[in-house]
Amino acid sequence: MNAPLRKVAIAVFVLFGLLFANLNYVQFFQGDELRRDPTNQRVQLQEYERQRGSIVVDGQAIATSKETNGRLKYLRTYPAPALYPHVTGFASPRFGEAGIERSEDAVLSGNDDRLFVRRVSEIITGRRPKGGNVVLTLNRQVQQAAFEALQNRKGAIAALDPQTGEILAMVSGPAYDPNNLASHDPDVEKRAWDQLNANPDKPLLNRALRQTYPPGSTFKVIVSAAALKDGATAETRVPSPLQYTAPQTTKPIENFSGSSCGGESVTLLRALTVSCNTAYAKLGVELGSDKVTSMAREFGFEDEKLSVPLSVAPSRLGDIPDPPSLAQSSIGQRDVRMTPLQGAMIAGAVANNGTLMRPYLVREVQAPDRSPLDTTDPQEMSQPLNAQQAGELQKMMQSVVQRGTGKQARISGVEVGGKTGTAEDGDQRQDHSWFICYAIVDGEAVGAVAVVLENAGTSSSSTAAIARQVLQSIVKNRGPR
Amino acid sequence: MTATVGAGPSPPQGSTGPRPATRRNVELMLVLLASGIILALSVSVEAALDREITINSLYLPLGLGGVFLVAHLAVRFLAPYADPVILPCVALLNGLGVTFIGRLSLSEVSDDYVGQGMRQWFWTIAAVTFFSAVLFFVRDHRMLSRFAYTFGLVGVVLVMIPAVLPARFSTINGAKLWIIVPGVGQIQPGEFAKLALMVFFASYLVAKRDVLSLASKRVVGVDLPRGRDLGPVVAAWLASLMVLIFERDLGTSLMYFGIFVVMLYIATERTSWLLIGLGLFALGAYSAYKVVGRVEDRVSIWLDPFAQRDGNGYQLVQSLFGLGTGGLFGTGPGAGQPESVPFASSDFIISTIGEETGLFGLGAVLTLYMVIAARGIRASLDVRDSFGKLLAGGLAFSIGLQVFVIVGGVSKLIPLTGLTTPFLSFGGSSLMANWCLIALMLRVSDAGRRPTAVNMPVQLRHAPTEVVRL
Numbered sequence: 019m020n021a022p023l024r025k026v027a028i029a030v031f032v033l034f035g036l037l038f039a040n041l042n043y044v045q046f047f048q049g050d051e052l053r054r055d056p057t058n059q060r061v062q063l064q065e066y067e068r069q070r071g072s073i074v075v076d077g078q079a080i081a082t083s084k085e086t087n088g089r090l091k092y093l094r095t096y097p098a099p100a101l102y103p104h105v106t107g108f109a110s111p112r113f114g115e116a117g118i119e120r121s122e123d124a125v126l127s128g129n130d131d132r133l134f135v136r137r138v139s140e141i142i143t144g145r146r147p148k149g150g151n152v153v154l155t156l157n158r159q160v161q162q163a164a165f166e167a168l169q170n171r172k173g174a175i176a177a178l179d180p181q182t183g184e185i186l187a188m189v190s191g192p193a194y195d196p197n198n199l200a201s202h203d204p205d206v207e208k209r210a211w212d213q214l215n216a217n218p219d220k221p222l223l224n225r226a227l228r229q230t231y232p233p234g235s236t237f238k239v240i241v242s243a244a245a246l247k248d249g250a251t252a253e254t255r256v257p258s259p260l261q262y263t264a265p266q267t268t269k270p271i272e273n274f275s276g277s278s279c280g281g282e283s284v285t286l287l288r289a290l291t292v293s294c295n296t297a298y299a300k301l302g303v304e305l306g307s308d309k310v311t312s313m314a315r316e317f318g319f320e321d322e323k324l325s326v327p328l329s330v331a332p333s334r335l336g337d338i339p340d341p342p343s344l345a346q347s348s349i350g351q352r353d354v355r356m357t358p359l360q361g362a363m364i365a366g367a368v369a370n371n372g373t374l375m376r377p378y379l380v381r382e383v384q385a386p387d388r389s390p391l392d393t394t395d396p397q398e399m400s401q402p403l404n405a406q407q408a409g410e411l412q413k414m415m416q417s418v419v420q421r422g423t424g425k426q427a428r429i430s431g432v433e434v435g436g437k438t439g440t441a442e443d444g445d446q447r448q449d450h451s452w453f454i455c456y457a458i459v460d461g462e463a464v465g466a467v468a469v470v471l472e473n474a475g476t477s478s479s480s481t482a483a484i485a486r487q488v489l490q491s492i493v494k495n496r497g498p499r
Numbered sequence: 500m501t502a503t504v505g506a507g508p509s510p511p512q513g514s515t516g517p518r519p520a521t522r523r524n525v526e527l528m529l530v531l532l533a534s535g536i537i538l539a540l541s542v543s544v545e546a547a548l549d550r551e552i553t554i555n556s557l558y559l560p561l562g563l564g565g566v567f568l569v570a571h572l573a574v575r576f577l578a579p580y581a582d583p584v585i586l587p588c589v590a591l592l593n594g595l596g597v598t599f600i601g602r603l604s605l606s607e608v609s610d611d612y613v614g615q616g617m618r619q620w621f622w623t624i625a626a627v628t629f630f631s632a633v634l635f636f637v638r639d640h641r642m643l644s645r646f647a648y649t650f651g652l653v654g655v656v657l658v659m660i661p662a663v664l665p666a667r668f669s670t671i672n673g674a675k676l677w678i679i680v681p682g683v684g685q686i687q688p689g690e691f692a693k694l695a696l697m698v699f700f701a702s703y704l705v706a707k708r709d710v711l712s713l714a715s716k717r718v719v720g721v722d723l724p725r726g727r728d729l730g731p732v733v734a735a736w737l738a739s740l741m742v743l744i745f746e747r748d749l750g751t752s753l754m755y756f757g758i759f760v761v762m763l764y765i766a767t768e769r770t771s772w773l774l775i776g777l778g779l780f781a782l783g784a785y786s787a788y789k790v791v792g793r794v795e796d797r798v799s800i801w802l803d804p805f806a807q808r809d810g811n812g813y814q815l816v817q818s819l820f821g822l823g824t825g826g827l828f829g830t831g832p833g834a835g836q837p838e839s840v841p842f843a844s845s846d847f848i849i850s851t852i853g854e855e856t857g858l859f860g861l862g863a864v865l866t867l868y869m870v871i872a873a874r875g876i877r878a879s880l881d882v883r884d885s886f887g888k889l890l891a892g893g894l895a896f897s898i899g900l901q902v903f904v905i906v907g908g909v910s911k912l913i914p915l916t917g918l919t920t921p922f923l924s925f926g927g928s929s930l931m932a933n934w935c936l937i938a939l940m941l942r943v944s945d946a947g948r949r950p951t952a953v954n955m956p957v958q959l960r961h962a963p964t965e966v967v968r969l
Binding site for chain 1: 764821835839865885895
């Protein structure tokens with residue numbers, strides 16, 4: 019019987035060899051893939067062992083972690099869910115993170131290198147390590163005002179401080195409740211996720227940063243800036259025919275509903291005030307695509323890397339191969355696209371005497387004990403115009419609000435400048451409506467606001483009225499300093 | 500096996516020594532080493548889970564060390580010549596099991612060693628007691644063959660009880676494998692039936708092997724047995740199928756049949772029995788796949804568990820996540836999330852160990868099993884009587900096969916079947932039955948290594964006829 023016994027021994031060795039080989043495959047070759055699989059909760063469970071830091075606005079936590087008795091030790095909670103969903107994003111046990119929860123995850127989860135020394139000391143002293151806190155630049159009242167003004171309509175509002183670049187309000191509609199996505203009940207979590215993703219209005223999308231729209235007539239501010247830099251003033255007269263046909267095409271550009279801009283030629287100030295399409299199309303073509311393009315870039319277009327630190331979709335000019343497309347682009351049509359934040363940056367740079375400040379949302383990163391680890395300093399991003407040119411443009415934009423298409427944004431005692439815009443969204447749907455504006459109090463730029471309402475029709479009056487509410491809140495709560 | 504006293508040559512060396520080495524002190528050192536490893540593991544588990552080290556973490560491993568010393572003493576006095584490596588391997592596996600089960604209940608319940616870890620510790624005491632009792636009462640393994648048919652009957656009855664009991668008294672998690680006494684507890688009679696049946700097979704096959712070795716004709720280079728001799732293998736096959744159908748347990752069924760066929764092969768030395776066995780297995784597996792829904796589910800999970808990651812495939816996917824997360828070195832004892840896997844302390848204890856100790860840890864665990872199986876085969880080669888050979892070979896192979904089926908199942912090498920992992924899984928029946936198995940293995944090993952007046956290795960080399968043939 020010894021011969022078969024030896025063979026059986028060999029067979030057992032072979033079976034174990036197969037086990038070894040397979041375990042090598044699973045644990046070594048496939049290990050990384052299995053570890054990183056999104057449905058593998060282990061890494062995440064590990065993270066929930068540690069209390070995640072808070073996201074703070076004006077001293078109040080807008081995202082915080084509460085202790086639970088469940089397997090996941092801490093429940094992520096958003097005390098004011100409607101107000102900040104696109105700012106905070108969410109931290110979901112199953113679907114990962116978005117928003118600040120994602121971009122500042124290292125700090126919040128406590129994995130950031132800046133927290134390393136504390137982490138080690140906490141292990142030694144036996145205390146459970148916690149994550150750090152993230153303090154935002156948002157202003158609670160301004161955010162509230164923006165939220166109320168938008169009324170959860172499809173659209174977005176971005177407001178910033180032109181002098182520093184601090185983002186004061188960021189609202190995207192429709193909102194969603196991040197608490198459901200943070201739920202530890204897999205059914206609640208899954209249902210919320212499925213519903214939000216199935217919703218055609220895309221509530222998860224942060225329209226203020228991640229959605230680009232055709233800027234329509236708001237782009238005329240950039241063409242104006244290019245003209246001013248080229249030596250023009252607000253009083254420079256430009257041709258404003260009823261129809262303008264660019265070279266190399268037969269298709270004319272008309273004004274809105276074919277109306278006149280007030281003569282065969284008008285001042286630049288008047289052209290912007292009445293949003294004269296023919297004047298700007300011709301002006302753009304005469305300036306040439308280089309000047310228009312470089313001015314747009316100065317204001318922040320085509321910036322692939324802008325992040326606040328939520329990443330911002332780049333605003334685009336699109337291809338401008340010939341004069342007809344330049345004419346179209348100069349009035350914000352064709353392939354020009356911009357984000358609401360970009361709109362606020364344009365208004366802000368004009369208000370800030372021609373200097374564009376880099377927008378940012380995180381003021382400070384704190385250790386768990388609230389001692390600062392890192393503070394963001396205001397940073398100049400570019401200087402599209404000098405102070406004198408910016409002053410001319412301010413005159414023009416204030417005229418828009420005083421006498422032109424933006425009257426709804428007027429605030430007594432405050433210099434408000436703005437520009438309306440209407441952008442077509444295909445033939446079937448209603449147009450998108452834009453308003454970008456700023457407020458100057460006692461010579462100081464206190465706020466810049468951009469509002470987009472999707473498919474709102476041509477009623478730019480309502481976007482201007484929304485912007486006005488936000489500006490008013492900024493003036494009341496922030497300025498002048 | 501009836502060598503004449505004093506007829507052989509004296510031992511080539513050390514003939515002046517008082518008596519041949521029993522190597523019991525080696526065993527003692529290895530048992531102490533195993534206990535030390537368990538102690539260190541237990542401390543590091545507590546350090547990782549509670550972030551502090553208390554005296555509590557020492558009770559359980561020290562207690563275990565004491566239990567294993569008792570087992571060692573039992574071997575020292577009752578089977579002094581037995582292989583010195585088997586017991587330490589078993590002790591280490593058992594200790595690993597208790598520690599990891601304790602670690603799982605620790606992370607689930609509270610900061611005290613309560614729950615499954617403690618219960619498994621008590622089961623270990625019971626199992627070692629049982630182990631010692633078997634060594635005490637079975638002084639010569641050959642006496643077992645006298646009760647072969649009794650064992651056979653007991654085995655069949657034990658297998659059948661859960662099948663005939665109402666589900667309320669026999670079914671846990673879909674497998675009808677239990678005898679449940681409400682309010683008292685439950686046992687898994689199949690674990691003991693396996694042993695009883697192996698004793699029966701060994702005795703039966705030794706008695707019948709001359710008949711079963713007869714070949715009738717040669718087909719493609721293989722000697723086929725006579726048709727009428729197919730009876731026993733077909734009966735075993737049918738019985739296994741019955742287990743599968745009535746107890747809905749693929750693993751146990753596969754185990755019984757695999758053990759029987761391999762023992763048949765060892766007894767007859769006829770490869771044809773293996774081929775017939777494999778053929779019957781393929782036929783049975785295929786028809787089970789077609790007929791028994793549970794089997795079809797298992798196969799489809801095996802083929803692509805990730806397609807059903809939230810449904811039927813959940814367990815296996817979680818197990819693979821655990822193994823993958825562990826990677827080469829593991830997350831560290833106590834530092835993983837093995838409780839993510841359902842049944843982490845029973846069916847999937849291997850995933851727990853794989854997650855926290857990594858590929859290297861699992862490799863060590865598999866090596867321990869391999870050593871046990873190899874030493875079991877060694878014992879069967881050493882022993883002189885056919886019954887002992889067949890029994891020890893069957894026992895050793897059954898350990899290897901069981902580990903292959905369950906580890907292969909949780910790591911997606913083969914379809915997952917619900918088998919316990921010997922010495923590691925939570926559960927008293929399995930632990931006691933496997934310690935009993937080791938007692939029998941040591942008993943055979945003791946017989947094989949016990950010096951007669953003849954020096955064994957020499958005799959083996961010079962006595963090819965009876966010993967090697969039979």
